[in-house]
Amino acid sequence: MERKIILTLIIFFIGFFAAVAQPATGIHTLKGSLIDSISGKEAAFVTVAVKNANKEVLKTQLSKIDGSFLIDQLVAGRFSVTFASVEYKTKTLEISIDPNNPILDLGRIHISPASHQLKDVSIVAARPLIKQEADRITYDLQADPDSKSYSVLEMMRKVPFLSVDADDNVQLNGNSAYRIFINGKPSSLMERNPKDVLKSMPASSIQKIEVITTPSSKYDAEGLAGIINIITNKAVENGYNGNVNFSERYPLGGPSIGGSFTTKSGKLGISAFGGASLSNTPSTGITISRVSTDASPSNLFQSADRESDGKNAYLGTELSYEIDSLNLLSGQLNLNGSSGSGKFFQRSLLENNTELLQQYNLLTNNDNSGRGADAAINYQKGFRRNKNQLLTFSYRYYGFTNDDTSDQLFSNRTNYDLPDFQQVNESMMNEHTAQLDYVHPVKNLTIEAGIKGIFRTNESDFKYYSRTPSDDYAIDTSKTNTFNNTQTILAAYNTYQYNLKNNWSFKVGIRLEQTIVDADFVTTESKVKQNYFSFVPSVSLSKRFKTTGISFGWNQRIQRPGINQLNPFVDRTNPTFENTGNPDLRPTKGNSIRFGFDWNKKGSLNMNLMYNWIRGLIFQVSEYDSQTNITRTRYENTGGAKALGGNINFNYPMSKTWNLSLNGNLMHGWADGISNGKPIRNQGFMYRFNLTTGLRLDNGWRLSGSAYLNGGELTIQQQSNTYLGTAFNVNKDIVKDKLTFSAFTNNPFNRYRVNVTNRFGPNFNQVNNSQQNFRTVGGSLSYKFGKMKESIKKNKRGISNDDVSN
Incomplete structure (x- = not known):
């Protein structure tokens, strides 16, 4: 007890004598008046901050309505005073307080409006990419x-x-x-x-x-x-804003327009984005060379010219209504449509080592169109005890239709008697989804759980019409098929995310899915029924350091066949090569492991090492029939695939006006499967790198260029060639951050590019050479408008049907 009293007295007297010994402290005052340098009016509500030599803030105050400020209780010495506001350019003054002068009056201080700051200051690396x-x-x-x-x-x-x-x-x-x-x-x-x-x-x-x-x-x-x-683009403030972009491309492409708009008034917020385009693909050439290697060898050579044009339009909207601080109603509506036509003229020649076996010319005229729409509504319920605790009910409808018609007319026939024909395919899909999500935070732990039901219907009505001797077209029932497919998916999930104070973050979860498939092939009077259960786990973690971070992820994913892969429609646009879906396809499960590293300081570096593996992968398998000389390609659950590699993304400002970025990946893949009852294997490297550089000039000009290296594609039966592409762009800010004009050219050194694809099987080798328009020039005009003050609220959970692959 005595020690505590003595210690208290010592501390008291040390503080007392220190205060007495301090010369003239705590009695100095700083004052002044802030004036708008343009209008001459008083600058109100500007933050005035006094800092010491270590840039530590000692005192802060807002200027009054008349622009004046007064800060007292300052000690003598050298300081800096900073004046900051969103409406004015930040200004700093160096001052010295005299121990013998109790008041330092800075007088009238002129500060510049922020809108004039843009004329004099260029902001470099304002935020990371x-x-x-x-x-x-x-x-x-x-x-x-x-x-x-x-x-x-x-x-x-x-x-x-x-x-x-x-x-x-x-x-x-x-x-x-x-x-x-x-x-x-x-x-x-x-x-x-x-x-x-x-x-x-x-x-x-x-x-x-x-x-x-x-x-x-x-x-x-x-x-x-x-x-x-x-x-x-989303509103960050209340009011309205938007942007619109006009562009033109030649000769590949055409005019297009697109943009977005957001507005908020009171509790109602609306955002929309949309666009439309016309596209034209000038005539290019194709050659196909196939050599059979079985007991009856033959050589096929085809050459063709093709051209096409199309139209496309889309519109997306989102609405949000804040019932109160805890209840939010939101919805979305998306519409899209497209149409196109194409012409394809082909010459086909089939021969063996000694004679001509078959030849014909084929003119194909194709017309296609489609439209799609989806609409959703979400209700989000919050809780007063924790704003991050949420309960969400969601419903979504989605559907689309596709129509495709083609006419095939033959000429110059030799040993080829297939009549002229027409193919008409009408397909549609619609689905209804209901979902319930719950988020429950507990200190550093966030628990999420939910249930979901998807009810999907796919339909296809394919008709094949053959030309009769009387020049009429009659339906060929042997090549016609009507297909109905219903799919029900019932799912439940649970995830846990835990964030530690030392910047570690962990996330684990499981998902359970029950899938029921009922397919009915009306024409062939056959049915397929499937019922399977899937258990899908996932794990991810990350650690943040001062300027670096590491991450790890492992998960399992399902590849469930989509309508285009299930559809038994046989595409005979090129009669020598038939392509079809497979209604017997089953889903397959794959595994993926990823290690990541990132660095962000002056520049940024992101690197990832990945390994993926899967069995029973859905592949397109090609088989050559020597009896009919037809190659048939069909989706199959065959073999498997593995891939090991990495990804890199690097961005660095070489100077205040010059930046450099690199994005690329390198993978080595292995694939195996079955074709014509025999095992086939393929392996090789796949890589893509994009190098981009940009130079900012005076008066709002900017130049940029890029080089893109594509190492080709690899699948179970084919591999394509490497190619290099280039692009150059110049843009000018006509009105700073409002109106921008751009001109660009892609691949100016090569008008065409030839995509070479090597395809092989147990009894054939094939080389496709596809000429593509490569050189493009164009320009665009982009305009931003509006002003916002308050963010539009969105529900944090909603329906996300990501269960069907592209």
Whole structure:
């Protein structure tokens, strides 16, 4: 007890004598008055901060309505005073307080409005392009100046894990089994013809692209490679804003328009995005050379010319109504449609070593059209004790129709008696989905659970009409088929995410799915019934350091066959090569492991090492029939595939005006299966690298260029060639952050590119040479408008049917 009293007295006296010894402290005052340098009016509510030599804030105060400020209780010495406001340019003054002067009056201080700051200051690396989390990586398109002139499809070449092949098909880690979402939800825009929509969608209307490499259990189990989530521009403040983009491309492409608009008034918020385009593909050539290696060898050579044009339009809307602070009602409506036509003239010659076996010329005229729509409504219930505790009810309807008609007319026949014919295929799909989600946070732990039901119907009505001797067309029942398929998926999931104070984050989950399939082939009077159960786990973790981070993910995913893979419709557009679906397909399950590392400081570096493996993979298998000289390609559950490799994304500002970025992946794949009853194997490297550089000049000009190296495709029976593409772009800010003009050229050094695909089987080898238009020039005009003040609320959970692969 005595020790405590003595210690208290010592502390008291030390403090007393220290206070007495302090010369003239705590009695100095700083004052002044802030004036708008343009209008001459008082600058009210500006933050005034006094900092010491170590830049530590000692005192802060807001200027009054008349612009004046007064800060007392300051000690003598040297300090800096900073004046900051969203309406004014930040200004800093160095001051010295004299021990013998109790008041320092700075007088009238002029500060410049923020709108004039843009004329004098260039902001460099305002925000990072890449953000990596435990289960996903995000690319900020608005932070990339190229988004002002490129389409979303072109920008995807710069996004980690994504690549675009020779036919403009997007791939995730070299895999086409993935799902595309719009604002976290499935959309009919991306179900029917995703690449056509992505081509016409201006990147300026997109905020960011998320690549979910390790989907948690709350997502449907389908999508072997993962999920691509495209997030459109959202209002960040109350009022309205929007953007619109006009572009033209020649000779490959055409005019397009796209944009987005968001508005909020009171409790109601509305956002919309849409676009339309006309596309033209000038005439190009194709050659096919097939050599059979069985007991009756033959050589097939085909050459053809093709051209096409098309139209595409899409519209997406989201609505949000805040009933009160705990109840939110939201919905979405998406519409899309397309149509196109094409002409294909082919010359076919079949011979053996000594004689001509067969020849013909074939003219094909094709017309196609389709439309799709989806609508959803969500009700979100919050809880007063924790704003992150949520209960959500959701319902969604989605459907589309596709119509395809082609006429085949033969001429110059030799030993070929197949009559002229017509093919008409009408297909449709509709589904209803109901879902219940619950999120329950407990300190650093977040628990999620939910149940879901999907009720889907696929229908196809395919008719084959053969030309009669009287020049009429009669239906050929042996080649005609009507197909109905119903699919019911019942699912439940549970996930746990735990965040530690030392920046560790863990997420584990399980998903249970029961799938019931009932297929009816009306024409052939046959049925297929399937009923299977799936258990799908997932694990991901990450650790953040000061400027670096590491992550790990393992999950299982299901590849469930889609309507195009199930549809037994036989495409005989080229009679020598028939393509069809397989209604007997079953789903398959794959595994994926990923290790990631990222660094963010002056630049950013993201690297990932991946290993994927799967058995019973859904592959297209080709078999050559020497009796009919026809190669038939059909989807099969055959063999398996493995892939080992990595991904790298690097962004670095070489100077204040020059930046450099690299995005690429390298994988080695192994595939095996069965063709014509015999085992087949294929292996090789697949790689894609995109190198981009940009230079910012004075007066709002910017130059950029890129080189894209594609190492080709590898499947169980084919491999394609490597090619190099280039692109150059120049854009000019006509009105800062409002109006931008861009001009660009892709592949100016080569008008055409030849895509070479080698296909093989136990009894044949085949080489396809496909000439493609490569050189493109064009321009675009992008305009942003509006002003916002308050964010639009969205439900945090909703339906995301990612259970059918593209």
